[in-house]
């Protein structure tokens with residue numbers, strides 16, 4: 001079951017980037033996340049796995065306060081990034097989401113040019129003083145997302161005219177353009193073909209040199225290939241968290257073992 005990774009899987013100790021304590025999430029009266037405690041490392045890819053409906057996306061969305069946009073959603077407990085409580089009333093969620101970028105399941109470029117898709121965030125956050133600086137930010141973000149070579153001659157063409165895999169890399173460029181520190185990815189490859197998936201996985205491996213990356217995936221093979229740490233969720237509980245290799249080769253909890261061997265899910 002454990003798919004040998006194509007990259008070195010160094011699991012050296014990194015600094016803790018995100019810390020969650022006693023997190024509970026409710027949609028109305030229904031509890032979707034129960035008593036979650038976890039510490040997520042910097043410069044590491046952490047995969048969230050588990051059966052459908054177990055709360056992976058809900059917990060991921062807590063990390064940049066995307067759940068704030070859902071009226072019936074209520075969150076208890078404490079989530080800190082670099083020691084700062086992200087639910088503190090002094091925190092501006094818009095600023096937070098620039099620092100904690102997100103890439104969604106379905107590529108969702110804005111109906112604008114490739115250039116404008118990437119330039120939008122840096123513009124609203126006042127990151128460039130002039131056009132030359134903005135051009136540089138756009139170029140660097142497209143390079144980081146491994147899209148520059150394919151996009152450099154068509155920066156004024158609509159982002160929606162790119163292939164699915166290119167659109168997803170454009171969304172990654174858009175997320176990295178605001179210089180985030182954390183990148184959240186909610187099943188970023190589920191709408192992509194195997195070649196585009198391999199490109200995005202390669203990219204995720206590069207991005208972890210700079211960011212803390214958290215990825216929700218339904219594919220255990222993908223979790224094994226791209227992540228150094230894995231969290232297994234089941235019925236709203238974080239059942240097991242550890243080095244990816246340990247989770248896939250020597251799970252401690254019966255539920256984890258059942259899931260990775262295909263008995264539940």
Ligand SMILES: Nc1ncnc2c1ncn2[C@@H]1O[C@H](COP(=O)(O)OP(=O)(O)OP(=O)(O)O)[C@@H](O)[C@H]1O
Nearest residue numbers: 027032050051052053054055056057058059070218
């Ligand atoms: N906006 C919402 N309103 C009400 N309930 C919700 C909402 N979003 C999620 N839920 C519920 O919360 C629980 C966890 O859902 P969530 O989408 O986080 O799970 P998941 O593990 O990401 O699932 P999947 O793998 O199918 O995407 C489910 O019971 C789901 O029905």
